[in-house]
Amino acid sequence: MNVTTLKRKLDLTPKPAAPVVALPPRTPDRLAPWRKRGRALVDAVLPPLVVLVVLLTIWQVGASGEGSGLPTPVQVWIDSGFLFMEPFYVYGTQDIGLGWRVLTSLERVFYGFGLAAVVGVLTGAVIGQSALMMRGFDPIFQILRTVPPLAWLPISLAAFMDSGPSAIFVIFITAIWPVIINTAAGVRAIPQDYRNVAAVLRLNQVEFFWKIMVPAAAPYIFSGLRIGVGLSWLAIVAAEMLTGGVGIGFFIWDAWNSSRLSDIIVALAYIGGTGFILDRLVGWIGRVVSRGTAV
Amino acid sequence: MKYLQIEHLSKTFVNGAKTAHVLSDINLTIEKGEFVSIIGHSGCGKSTLLNLIAGLTDVTTGGILLDGREVNAPGPDRAVVFQNHSLLPWLSVYDNIKLAVTKVFGSSKTKAQRHDWIMQNLDLVQMSHAADKRPAEISGGMRQRVGIARALAMEPKVLLLDEPFGALDALTRAHLQDAVMDIHSRLGNTMIMITHDVDEAVLLADRIVMMTNGPAATIGEVLTVPLARPRDRIALASRPDYVKAREAVLRFLYERHRFVEAAE
Numbered sequence A: 001m002n003v004t005t006l007k008r009k010l011d012l013t014p015k016p017a018a019p020v021v022a023l024p025p026r027t028p029d030r031l032a033p034w035r036k037r038g039r040a041l042v043d044a045v046l047p048p049l050v051v052l053v054v055l056l057t058i059w060q061v062g063a064s065g066e067g068s069g070l071p072t073p074v075q076v077w078i079d080s081g082f083l084f085m086e087p088f089y090v091y092g093t094q095d096i097g098l099g100w101r102v103l104t105s106l107e108r109v110f111y112g113f114g115l116a117a118v119v120g121v122l123t124g125a126v127i128g129q130s131a132l133m134m135r136g137f138d139p140i141f142q143i144l145r146t147v148p149p150l151a152w153l154p155i156s157l158a159a160f161m162d163s164g165p166s167a168i169f170v171i172f173i174t175a176i177w178p179v180i181i182n183t184a185a186g187v188r189a190i191p192q193d194y195r196n197v198a199a200v201l202r203l204n205q206v207e208f209f210w211k212i213m214v215p216a217a218a219p220y221i222f223s224g225l226r227i228g229v230g231l232s233w234l235a236i237v238a239a240e241m242l243t244g245g246v247g248i249g250f251f252i253w254d255a256w257n258s259s260r261l262s263d264i265i266v267a268l269a270y271i272g273g274t275g276f277i278l279d280r281l282v283g284w285i286g287r288v289v290s291r292g293t294a295v
Numbered sequence B: 001m002k003y004l005q006i007e008h009l010s011k012t013f014v015n016g017a018k019t020a021h022v023l024s025d026i027n028l029t030i031e032k033g034e035f036v037s038i039i040g041h042s043g044c045g046k047s048t049l050l051n052l053i054a055g056l057t058d059v060t061t062g063g064i065l066l067d068g069r070e071v072n073a074p075g076p077d078r079a080v081v082f083q084n085h086s087l088l089p090w091l092s093v094y095d096n097i098k099l100a101v102t103k104v105f106g107s108s109k110t111k112a113q114r115h116d117w118i119m120q121n122l123d124l125v126q127m128s129h130a131a132d133k134r135p136a137e138i139s140g141g142m143r144q145r146v147g148i149a150r151a152l153a154m155e156p157k158v159l160l161l162d163e164p165f166g167a168l169d170a171l172t173r174a175h176l177q178d179a180v181m182d183i184h185s186r187l188g189n190t191m192i193m194i195t196h197d198v199d200e201a202v203l204l205a206d207r208i209v210m211m212t213n214g215p216a217a218t219i220g221e222v223l224t225v226p227l228a229r230p231r232d233r234i235a236l237a238s239r240p241d242y243v244k245a246r247e248a249v250l251r252f253l254y255e256r257h258r259f260v261e262a263a264e
Helices: A003-009 A032-062 A073-085 A098-129 A131-144 A149-160 A163-188 A192-200 A205-234 A236-243 A248-257 A261-289 B046-054 B093-105 B111-124 B140-153 B170-187 B198-204 B240-256
Strands: B002-015 B018-031 B035-039 B061-066 B078-081 B158-162 B190-195 B207-211 B219-224
Touching: A032 A073, A073 A261, A098 A131, A098 A163, A098 A205, A098 A236, A098 A248, A098 A261, A131 A163, A149 A163, A149 A236, A163 A205, A163 A236, A192 A205, A192 B078, A205 A236, A205 A261, A236 A248, A248 A261, B002 B046, B002 B190, B018 B046, B018 B190, B018 B219, B035 B046, B035 B198, B046 B078, B046 B158, B046 B190, B078 B140, B093 B111, B093 B140, B111 B140, B140 B158, B140 B170, B170 B190, B170 B198, B190 B198, B198 B240, B207 B240, B219 B240
Parallel strands: B035 B190, B035 B207, B078 B158, B158 B190
Antiparallel strands: B002 B018, B002 B061, B207 B219
């Protein structure tokens, strides 16, 4: 076999093109994006829902025994379901829906945490600017931040002599430490380059704070605020054991004193839900403020 | 005319018991409109010298005079183009320059004038198309262009460039060198540029200041580059005076002042 025979075997003539078939135009599926969104929602909601049902079932079975001290979920629903269904009823000055109570507590948290946020960020900014101050203050903050909210109560009462401001102080003092510590860490982490830019432009202290420090440290500041808002909501029960009145924290204390366990469980659900929303809210604000770099 | 005068400048860093004598007895006079490159091995104190001129670091002894006034603090009359651009990542390109322009011309220009000035400087570095982009959305070369625009927008007496193209690839670097040459010929700024690239120094500078190795580095030699402007990198490559200037710098760096790594 030589080269010429090999070549002859190759068929190099172009084959006729395949017939062109006209396809019907595709109708655009206008519902597609909605279907996609619906599926995403199901993916997000279904797993926690299943887990919730399983947990409630275990609770139902576990608490069904004769001598059980805990009400079953069904019993809770029978006893206190109306607290879920009507969050905003008003039957008297002390007998109001849990929605109102949560709002009253949120007002306290708003003052306490708001104060902690402002004071915490400013203090953190000042301390973070100086290595010496950082060395001096940081160990003390690290110790103070571990003190539980309840432990501040007596001191707070002694200092303020009045339950209203004392409650706000307890929330404040619980929430402020992570805000200070994180802000200071964020300020320390500002790259020298940004400081040089500020120096060349001769930014003054106030301009430096708003234009460089706050945006540069925003991711740190907002993770501090997020921890802080969680802690201040944790402190609400402790704070309201002291003030009495209409808050959700006091409601639990009051329900315990009159043995209404079902009410307490409903209140726990309210507190948990509210805390979750607060956490997400601060996280969301952080994302908006720092344009996607924070939390 | 003496525009920038550096006299008997030395710098010692003290850190606890350790003292590091970085720069010793630097004397240099730069005229208005001059382009000076400072070259030397890494660690010789080039950047320290630039920081001293910028006022970002305090002088130990000696002094720096700019236009008859002593330099003792940073200010927009000595704008710096930093090695790693130092743009604020949360601001758009436009807003980064606006921060500088508002600070420097807040009282002397109206809002409309300031806007025009920002756009004019962006045009100068051919970056007006990216005014609304954030630094993270543009390339390294583009960021450095914006860094130059921000420095120029301060209308500085001296533009200080701290190894501005060190982190860029060779092709982008060449583009930016051309841009800097173009700006220098159009505006006639006084510029001081730190570099460790011999070709860059020869191509851009009127004079090349060569630093000896540290510790206690000082100016070893000053070479005047006799090449006429405008300079073209391709035409220059084969010209004997370019080759000679390049050789002089190379000889200084690699024969007389070799970098000894084991000095510590």
